[in-house]
Amino acid sequence: MLQYAVLAPFLTALIVPFLFRYIRAIHTGWLILPIPFGIFAYFLSQLTNISEGHTQLSGIEWVPSLGMNFSFYLDGLSLLFSLLISGIGTLVVLYSIFYLDKNEKLNNFYVFLYIFMGAMLGVVLSDNIYALYLFWELTSISSFLLIGYWYERQASRYGALKSMIITVLGGLSMLGGLILLSIITGTTSIREMIAASDTVLESPYFTGILVLILLGAFTKSAQFPFHIWLPDAMEAPTPVSAFLHSATMVKAGIYLTARLFLLFGGTDIFFVLVTGFGLLTLCWGSYMAVRQTDLKAILAFSTISQLGMIMTMLGFGTKEAAFAAVFHIFNHATFKGSLFMVAGIVDHETGTRDIRRLGGLMTLMPISATLAFFGAFSMAGVPLPIFNGFLSKEMFFQTSLDLETTSTLVASIAPFVPALAVFGSIFTFVYSMYFFFHTFTGETRGQLKVKPHEAPIGMLISPIVLVLFVVIVGLLPNMINEPILTPATAAIYGELPNKHIVFWHGFEPALYMSMIVVALGVILFLTRTKWQSVYNWIPGVLSANKTYDYLYNMQFRVSERTTRTYMTGSIRHYMLYILIFIIGATGVTLFVTDGFVIDTSDLAPISWPEVVVGLVMAIAAIATILMKNRIAAILVLGIVGYGLSLLFVFFRAPDLALTQLIVETVTVALFLLCFYHLPKLDTKKQPVGAKTLNIIVSVSVGVLVTLVAIASHSSKKFETIAHYFIKESHHLGGGNNVVNVILVDMRGLDTLFEITVLGLAALGIYAMIRLRDKGEMD
Structure with missing residues (x-):
């Protein structure tokens, strides 16, 4: 059944163009909305089965001889992500029906969106590394198409290309690590690789494998310094941002790290890399979010910081941290998805996302303001029981204090982790307050394109549903504990967590950390204009985007310069390059494989008619290069082909002789038709050096072809x-x-x-x- 859940979005993408073309009376989104909802309902029906410890495996064979199969595996972790993909996917499709006009290119939008949905389901359900990689890169390609949906905009094309370059290169790195894993473990099944964790840990290639796979995870989940693609991806339509960059695509790297936790977790290098880059991403993303003026840019950098926080918790390597990471994955999808949709509503109803021009929208858009309030305050981790974000944020603080110092390296780093966690969370609080209060309170700061008004109810349904989860999970967190969080944590860590979520733990260090965050966050928010000049110093003129642009442009400059050196417009030069490469590559191959073998023990006798025909062919071939007229050269060259046909007759292969006769006749005729219209052959003398090079290359090719022919007869490798x-x-x-x-x-x-x-x-x-x-x- 799992393969059908993955296949359904792809089949939907196939029929979307026909629905868009022939059923214009209704928005295309309404026609295909039942598909993700049906997938969501199916995975919802598996909650009881998975919570009882059962798993599900199904699939079809692809290339079994190479270990390539579409095998799909459902456990607690893949179920969590499948519910997010299909559930939020349903809400995004509903939201897009009201966000996108019927006159938009809806056929393109929904085709790309459903391809992406199917690819993401394939990523989180695949048990085969090659299937995983296939779907992984398909998410990059489909997200490229979605980000560049408004391709007439230069910013959309730039953001789409940047995201694809970075994530595809990371995917190639991941593929290298997965192939090495398959070589070491002797399997292409992820479950079987995890079962062979001892073999992987003892391998001398362990560090290289970990680095390669983490490169794939870091690029996909926008970890520093690969985070630069995510803000530019905000050029996509808001439904895309809400789906790809809060709940699905950016979580793919998180999923991969969690899925392979049992292989790498608990080692010092895993702790240093994952925790280190996670904390750096958390702090840098939250710090840079306060600098932004575009609502979606603020949310983009907030997503970067939140992903860094989740990655950090996975790096801690404890069961409690894994549980907290799973909990925050769920919470982040709810409040961030709703905030993206609210940002889209503000843009849709005011004509701008520039926070410098907004303000005072609470009285004009009260429902949207209320939704933004719950989403922003939950993201900030405000310590109130109606915000689910606080619960997982407090777990983050607690797990940062309870690190297991299993080695000297971990012990030396552990004291700094809580401080950095608080630092990143302070700016998280600041940008959350900045997003809400500067948009919905005060007075309008600029001239708006249209008069603001509340969005239609259809556009509000999806963020309302997500905000309801924010509040309900905040009040009743254990409602999702046993059916969703516990099985997902068990799939990551290998053990069931004994965790009962409560709001009040007493006056403990984690609560004091939250109080510090709120206190300093309020002060920094109120004095933001006083200290904002610090951005002139950090980052100042330094920018990862500038580095990317420099490398990207340098690549084109080097390519252009290199291309000009060999693209001379001369067919002779092109033939020389091709033939010299063939000589070198084939010659080296013959040498390395001991191909220079001559065996005369099994040769057929040669009679004098065959010798005569061979000599005539040789004379004709030599005469071709001495001809001063192209037409004459073609006719003489035809003698070689017809002579070969005669040899086939002598060797009792009339069918080959007939084929050669037909091919030669057609070839000569086509040559005559083409060469008739070419200018006369240039008969001026060539320089001695050019002639010498021609002779060397020609003789080398002839000798090489002869040696290959002899070697293919003499060498019997099998x-x-x-x-x-x-x-x-x-x-x-x-x-x-x-x-x-x-x-x-x-x-x-x-x-x-x-x-x-x-x-x-x-x-x-x-x-x-x-x-x-x-x-x-x-």
Whole structure:
């Protein structure tokens, strides 16, 4: 059943263009809304089964001989992500129905969105590393298309390309690590790799594998310094931002790190890399969010900081930290999804997202303001029981204090972790207050394009649902504990957590940390204009975006300079490059594989007619290069081809002789047609150096082809398949002519496609001739 859940969005993407074209009376989104809802309902029905400790495995074979299969595995972790993908996906589709006008390119939007949805489900459900990688890169491609949906905007194209370059390069790194894992463990199944964790830990390639896989996870989840693609991805339509960059795509790296926790977790290098980069991302993202003036840019950097916090908790390596990470994954999806939708509503109803021009919207848009209040205060971790974000934030503080100092390295780093956690959380509080109060309170600071008014109820339903989860989970957190959080934590850590979530723990250090965050956060928010000049110093002129732009532009400059050195417009130069490469590559291969073998023990006798034909062919080939006229050279070259046909006759291969005759006739005719229209052959003398190089390359190619022909006859690395064809041709094909049986029966599809290619080439040539006769070609 799991494969059908993954397949359903892809099938929907196939029919969307037809729905958009032929059913214009209704918004396309309404027609396909039941698909993600049905997927969500299916995964919801699995909650009881998974919470009881059961798992589900299903799939289909792909290339089993290479260990490539579409095998899908459902446990607590994949169920959590599947519910987020399908549940929030349903809300996003509903939201987009009211956000996007029917005159938009809805066919493109929903095709890209459903491809992405299917790819994300494939990522979190795949048990095979090759299937995982396939879906992983498909998320990058589909998100590229979604971010660049408004492709007429330069910023959209820039953001789409940046996101794809960074995430695809990270995906290639991840693939390298996964392949090394499969070599070490002897399996392509992720479950079986985890079962062989001892073998992986003892491998000398452990560190390299971990770094390669974390590069993939860090780039996808926008960890510092790869975070730069996420703010530019905000050029996508708001429904895309709410789906990709708060609940799904950016969580793919989190998912990968969590899924492979049992392989790498608990080691010092895992702690240093994951916790270190997580804390750096948390602090930098929250610090930079306060600097932004675009509502979605604020939310983009807030997402970066929240992802850093989740990654940090996974790096801690404790069962309590894994539980807190799972809890915050859920909470972040609810409050951040609602905030993105509110930002889209503000943009939709006011015509701007510039926070410097907004203000005073609470009286004009009271429902949106209320939704933003719950989302922003939950994101800030305000210590009230109606905000689910506080519960997981407090767990974050507590786990930062309870680090297991299993080594000297961890013990030396552990004291700094709570301080950095508080620092990042202070700026989280500041940007949350900045987002809400500067948008909805005070007075309007600038001229708005349209008069603000509340959004239609259809656009409000999705953020209302998400905010209800914020409040309900805040008040009744154990409602999702046993069915969702506990199984997901068990899938990560390998043990069931004994965790009962409560709001009040007494006056403990974690509460004091929260109080420090609130107190300093309020002070920094109220005095923001006083200290904002600090951004002129940090980061100042330094920018990861500038580094990316420099490297990106340098790549084009180097490519252009390199291309100009060999793209001279001379066919002779191009042929030299190609032939020299072939000589070098093939020669080295022959040398390395001991291919220079000459075996004369199994040669057929040669009679004088064959010798005569061979000499005539050689003379004709040499004469071709001495001709002063192209037409004459082509005719003389034809002698070589027809001589080869005659040799086939002597060697009792009439079918090959017939084929060669037809090919040679067609080739000579086409050459004559083409060369007739070329200018006369340039007969001026070439420099001695050019002639010498031509002679060396020509002789080298001739010698190489001769050696390859001899080596292919003399070297027998494995048993020839010829005996199989001779033995089975009559039995399988019903014919005694082995060659015909091979071409018609055993390689029938190959032959069919070869004939198709020749037919298409003939049609193309005919079309060009006709167009030229009509004067329609230059």
